[in-house]
Amino acid sequence: MIFLNQLVQGVFLGAYYALVACSLSFLFGVMRIVNLAHGSLVVLAAFVLFELADRAGLSPWLSLIVAIPAMAVVGWLLQRLVLDRSLRGGMLVPLLSTFGLAIVLDNLLFQRFGADTRSLAPYIGDLSFDSWSLTDDITVGRLDVLILAVAIVVLGGLQTFLSRTRLGRTIRATAEDPSVVGLIGIDARAVYALATAIAMAMATVAGAFLAMRTTFDPYSGGAQLIFAFETVVIGGFGSLWGTLAGGIVLGIAQNIGAFISPRFFLIAGHLVFLGVLVARVWLSGLNLRRLRVRAA
Amino acid sequence: MSEQDRAGAMPLGRRAVLTAAGAGGLVLASRRRALAAGADTLKVGFISPRSGALAGFGETDGYVLEVARKALAKGLNVGGKTYTVQLIDRDTQSDPARAGQLARSLINDEGVDMMLSTSTPEVVNPVSDACEAAGVPSLSTVMPWEAWYFGRGAKPGQPSPFRWTYLFSFGTKQFADAYLSQWSLLPTNKRVGVMYPNDADGNAIRAHLKPLLEKGGFTVFDPGPYEDGTTDYSAQIAFFKKNHCQIFNTFPIPPDFATFWRQAAQQGYARTVKIAQIAKTGLFPSQVTALGSLGDNLATAVYWHPDWPYKSLLAGISGRELSDGYEHATGRQWTQQLGASLSLFDVGFAALRASSNPKDKAAVAKALSTLDTPSMVGPVNFTKGPVGNVYATPIIGSQWVKAKAGSKFRLDCVITENATDRNVPVTAKLRPYS
Numbered sequence: 001m002i003f004l005n006q007l008v009q010g011v012f013l014g015a016y017y018a019l020v021a022c023s024l025s026f027l028f029g030v031m032r033i034v035n036l037a038h039g040s041l042v043v044l045a046a047f048v049l050f051e052l053a054d055r056a057g058l059s060p061w062l063s064l065i066v067a068i069p070a071m072a073v074v075g076w077l078l079q080r081l082v083l084d085r086s087l088r089g090g091m092l093v094p095l096l097s098t099f100g101l102a103i104v105l106d107n108l109l110f111q112r113f114g115a116d117t118r119s120l121a122p123y124i125g126d127l128s129f130d131s132w133s134l135t136d137d138i139t140v141g142r143l144d145v146l147i148l149a150v151a152i153v154v155l156g157g158l159q160t161f162l163s164r165t166r167l168g169r170t171i172r173a174t175a176e177d178p179s180v181v182g183l184i185g186i187d188a189r190a191v192y193a194l195a196t197a198i199a200m201a202m203a204t205v206a207g208a209f210l211a212m213r214t215t216f217d218p219y220s221g222g223a224q225l226i227f228a229f230e231t232v233v234i235g236g237f238g239s240l241w242g243t244l245a246g247g248i249v250l251g252i253a254q255n256i257g258a259f260i261s262p263r264f265f266l267i268a269g270h271l272v273f274l275g276v277l278v279a280r281v282w283l284s285g286l287n288l289r290r291l292r293v294r295a296a
Numbered sequence: 297m298s299e300q301d302r303a304g305a306m307p308l309g310r311r312a313v314l315t316a317a318g319a320g321g322l323v324l325a326s327r328r329r330a331l332a333a334g335a336d337t338l339k340v341g342f343i344s345p346r347s348g349a350l351a352g353f354g355e356t357d358g359y360v361l362e363v364a365r366k367a368l369a370k371g372l373n374v375g376g377k378t379y380t381v382q383l384i385d386r387d388t389q390s391d392p393a394r395a396g397q398l399a400r401s402l403i404n405d406e407g408v409d410m411m412l413s414t415s416t417p418e419v420v421n422p423v424s425d426a427c428e429a430a431g432v433p434s435l436s437t438v439m440p441w442e443a444w445y446f447g448r449g450a451k452p453g454q455p456s457p458f459r460w461t462y463l464f465s466f467g468t469k470q471f472a473d474a475y476l477s478q479w480s481l482l483p484t485n486k487r488v489g490v491m492y493p494n495d496a497d498g499n500a501i502r503a504h505l506k507p508l509l510e511k512g513g514f515t516v517f518d519p520g521p522y523e524d525g526t527t528d529y530s531a532q533i534a535f536f537k538k539n540h541c542q543i544f545n546t547f548p549i550p551p552d553f554a555t556f557w558r559q560a561a562q563q564g565y566a567r568t569v570k571i572a573q574i575a576k577t578g579l580f581p582s583q584v585t586a587l588g589s590l591g592d593n594l595a596t597a598v599y600w601h602p603d604w605p606y607k608s609l610l611a612g613i614s615g616r617e618l619s620d621g622y623e624h625a626t627g628r629q630w631t632q633q634l635g636a637s638l639s640l641f642d643v644g645f646a647a648l649r650a651s652s653n654p655k656d657k658a659a660v661a662k663a664l665s666t667l668d669t670p671s672m673v674g675p676v677n678f679t680k681g682p683v684g685n686v687y688a689t690p691i692i693g694s695q696w697v698k699a700k701a702g703s704k705f706r707l708d709c710v711i712t713e714n715a716t717d718r719n720v721p722v723t724a725k726l727r728p729y730s
Contacts, residue, residue, distance in 0.1 A: 002534045007562075009530040016527075058554040107347070115351030119548050122588030123302075129561035129590060141562040214527075215554040215586045219349050223525055223551075251528070254604065257434065262522035263494055284627075 001137040006255040012230075014143035014251030016152040016213065018244040020206040020224055021231035022155055029238030030175045030195040032091075033083060036098040039221030041078075041200065045071050045207030046120070046216050047109060053123045060120050064208055067202045075200030079193040087192075098196060102221060106268040109218035128212055144194040147209050151244060152174075154205060158198070159240045171195055230273040236280075269285035305619040323648055338372060338379045338654055341386065341642065343413040343423050344637070348390025351413035352439070352580045354634050359622050360637040361385055365548070367611040372645060375652050384408065387585075388419050396422035403430045410660060412644050413635055414438045417496060421448060424461040433660040434461040435644050437673075438599060438636050441467040441686045443500055456684025460657075463686050464537045464643060464676045468501070470691040472508035475573060477715035478515065478693035479543055481726040484570045487661050488514045489541030491556065493548055495522035502545050509545075517541050526548050526716045527577045529556045533565045541657060543568040543661040550577040557590055571595055573727045576674050581629045586705050592698055592727045597691045598637030603711055606643055606722050608672045615672065629705045635672045642671035674717060690716035695726055 024134045035041075045067060052063035077102075121128035130142045161252040162168035171191055174181050178188035210216060210224065227250065235246020250269050257268025343360065346354035362382060368381040373604060381535040384406055395418065402408045403426065411434040411620065413423040420436040427434035428448075436444070444463045448457055479488075488509060492498035498521060506516055519535040523635040533556075544554065555575060560566040573595045578584050584591040602619035613621070618638060619630035651663035665685075668677040676687050693713040699705055710724035 002531075002538075005534065006530055009528055013528045059308075110347055115347070115355050116582035117554075118582070119351070119554060119586035119588070121554075122586070122591075122725075126589075129558050129566075131562040131564075133564065139563045141559070144562075162367065166301045213555065213558070215551050215583070217351075217453070218350075220551065227527070254526075255528055255530060258522070258528065262520050262526070262531055265526045265528070266523040278729065 001135060003259060005138045006259045007252060008138060008140065009144075010255035011251035012141070012148055012251070013255065014248030015148040016144075016209060016247070017231045017250055018155060018235075018247030019147060019151040019209060021228035021235075021243050021247060022151075022158070022240070023202040023206065023234045024135055024228045025235070025238065025240060025243040026158065027196065027199045029240075030171055030234065031083065031087065031192055032099070032175075033087070033094045034229075035097060035199075036225065037101040037105060037221075038098075038107075039223065039225035040102040041071075041074075041221075042203050042210060042224050043218070043221045044074075044105060044109065045200075045204040045214055046211040047113060047118075047218075049208055049211060050118050050120060054122060055282070060123050060212065061209060062203065067208075068204045069232070071200040071204040072197040075197040075203075078200070079189075079196035082260070083196060084189060084192065093289045102225075102275060106219055106221055112246050115217060115219060117215045119215040120208065121213075121215075124212055143209075143212060143239045147186070147213070150205065150209070151247075154202060155240045155244050162240075167194075173293055174191070219273050227269075234276045237249065250295075297311045311696045322506060323564070336377075336379055337657060338381045338410075338648065339406055340381065340385060340648075340660040341406070341413075342390060342640075343395060343398055343401070343402075343412045344415055344420055345388045345390045346387035346456070348388075350388075350416055350418065351683060352583070352631075355580075355628075356634045357385070357414075357637055359625060360634060360641070360645065362434070362639045363608075363613075363621070363638060365613050367641075368645075369512060372654070373490075374649050374650065375559050375568050375640045375655050376644055384473060390418065392418045392422050394551060396421050396426050399423040399426035400430070403427070403432050405501045408432065409654060409657065410435070410644060410648060411438070412640050413491065415638050417443050417447065417634065419461070420444060424448065424458075424463070428458055428461045431460055433647070433657055433664060435640065435647065435664065436461070437465050437634070437643075438462045438642050439463070439465055439466050440500060441498070441682075441688060442504065443496060445683055445686055447496075450683070456686075458685045460661050461685060462678060464639075464673075464678075464689050465686075467510065467682065467688050468504040468698040469682075470688060471501075471505055471575070472512065473595065473715045474691045475505075475509065475545070476512040476514075477713040478573065478595060478597075478726065479571055482570055482728055485540060486543070487517060487539060487541045488543040489517050489519075489532075489536035489539065491519070491529075491546040491548065492521060492543075493524050493552070495524055496570075497547050513545070513584040519724065524552060526552060527555060530563065533555075533560050533563045536560075537565050537568070540568070542572070543573065544569050545575075545721065548574075550583045553577040553583075554587060557587060561590055566590065567730045569730060570728045571726070573597075578696065580631045580633075581696075581705065581707055581709070582683065591707065593695060593714070594726050595693065595695045595726065595729070598632045598694050598709065598711075599689065599691060600632045600639070601694065601709065601711055601720070602630060603723055604635065604637070604672075604674065604717075606670065606672055606674050607636050609670050610645050611638065617673070623704075639672035639676075643648055643667070643669055646671070661729050670689045674719070684712045691719070692716065693726075694718050695724065697724070697727065 057251045058216040059173040086093040131139045235242035254269040257264035342352045371378040384396040411719035413436045517539045519532045578596045646669035651659040699708040712726040714720040
């Protein structure tokens with residue numbers, strides 16, 4: 001029974017990973033950029049939400065309605081000011097510029113907010129630790145269930161948007177070949193800016209659940225990036241349902257590792273990540289040109 | 297007016313102006329003064345983590361430096377001679393490599409007469425190593441002394457290999473004494489669930505503290521080390537539930553504890569815990585406040601508290617005066633690092649005074665070796681051991697409780713036992729966690 005609980009908790013943990021990784025996965029799918037500032041941007045969103053809850057007294061759910069458009073604007077600016085310019089310099093430049101951006105963001109947050117540890121958990125009442133006990137050994141947290149539901153809605157919604165709507169098809173076409181879509185009157189830069197705005201909106205949702213699930217401070221971004229990156233790699237670059245699956249595989253692997261011995265929690269996740277990466281390279285030959293947004 | 301007095305007065309006037317102009321100006325002033333500095337100026341380096349992952353420790357250092365600078369504004373009188381004192385503070389950005397670099401640059405470029413450093417092995421060890429190598433007297437605090445002494449190559453049973461570097465801080469024994477005393481305050485089944493991570497602190501605690509707890513009559517249940525950054529603790533929680541551990545003890549980094557404790561509440565373990573004794577996290581109020589209602593009644597242990605009955609030798613203020621001054625100046629709640637950082641200046645300047653010639657590095661190091669002085673954290677006496685170059689300071693059991701009505705802050709830290717220093721007043725009864 002304890003083992004079963006490990007698996008159940010692993011699924012919930014995986015859904016959380018998928019939610020955090022969602023924006024990273026989407027941005028890579030559309031622009032082939034590995035956004036190393038991803039973790040810091042998620043933490044930035046968490047700070048925005050915290051300020052709204054703490055200063056303005058808004059409930060975190062209402063804060064989301066304010067913060068999502070605000071962060072989308074940040075995303076649009078990010079594309080125009082940083083990503084677009086660095087994309088012109090080739091594959092490696094965005095890697096460097098987003099890495100630099102992460103350092104700048106972390107330290108700006110520190111300048112503004114200091115070293116305090118913060119969390120949104122006190123602002124959502126008992127939700128952060130309330131649970132349903134199914135048996136003596138299996139308990140399901142209410143927040144965890146909510147995270148799983150939101151992950152399915154966000155990832156599924158985005159996937160549907162990409163495959164069913166005109167705008168979604170435009171984004172996929174641009175991802176396929178930005179120079180060719182220019183011939184039929186689509187401005188690739190505008191599409192990229194829109195995609196980055198969407199990605200930042202999703203990062204805001206991730207930031208909200210990061211802040212409710214645990215605590216954060218200005219330097220928490222790096223840790224978020226690692227699991228998000230592993231999730232994306234396990235799930236397959238650019239595939240959104242894959243990201244959800246990748247997160248769950250990672251979460252379950254870590255919890256099975258911890259069941260054997262707590263010290264194997266991280267290493268079990270890393271091993272699965274490495275295994276998948278090696279298998280992919282070995283099976284197909286890692287061809288970056290073919291990694292694009294795939295629609296279901 | 298004597299020559300010395302004038303030399304002392306002029307740069308201080310300029311300093312006052314430049315302090316107002318900001319830290320950048322201060323650095324420039326230090327540089328300029330460095331050129332003019334002579335036999336009458338004492339330079340003291342102060343290295344601490346002010347930004348980065350350890351920034352919680354350094355948060356109060358700006359205020360403590362202000363207090364120390366004010367106390368030293370008229371200079372330091374040693375043997376009838378007044379020295380102008382220049383405190384040069386540096387931020388390690390929580391990077392051990394940078395800490396060593398800063399120490400070397402203070403030694404070589406600024407020519408400091410003494411080095412002070414505080415907070416965690418990541419700061420203190422590299423700074424101490426640089427000072428030992430260069431022959432500069434160095435004094436540190438706030439890190440487990442075993443990790444400083446044995447971690448830097450001293451061998452048990454042999455005389456101390458260090459000539460220039462000194463540390464006054466707590467060790468494993470202080471933790472064990474405080475815990476054994478604290479855990480006897482409430483009736484429990486004496487079964488302790490422990491969660492010690494696989495890092496320098498966690499492994500040292502597992503090796504040295506765990507046996508002392510078992511000797512003290514408690515049964516320790518250890519699910520084994522886990523890695524920092526773990527995001528799910530279901531396995532450990534199931535283990536603690538199965539073994540009915542009514543006492544819980546951990547040494548995690550703050551985000552890991554928040555994740556763990558929320559999950560422990562979710563899966564029904566937290567409400568069975570009578571004493572939740574946390575260390576390393578929960579040192580500072582923000583870390584506990586962030587836990588919401590789950591943070592109330594967590595037990596902790598402090599290396600300083602405003603209710604400690606000691607005064608700062610250098611600034612002449614009591615603990616309450618220090619904490620009130622900080623809260624008034626910044627609007628933020630006091631932290632235990634306030635008193636610890638100020639005690640570093642107390643002891644450091646006591647050594648410079650005792651040396652009779654503070655410009656003579658060997659004399660200062662010698663003065664440190666026999667120093668016996670009061671300080672903000674209590675008496676410090678380097679002839680008393682436990683080993684050479686080290687004095688062990690107390691750790692006092694305490695608890696985070698809801699603050700009284702009318703307080704500006706949500707939580708208050710109260711003292712619940714005093715096994716390692718009987719002069720510290722016990723101000724509250726330990727409450728069960730649930």
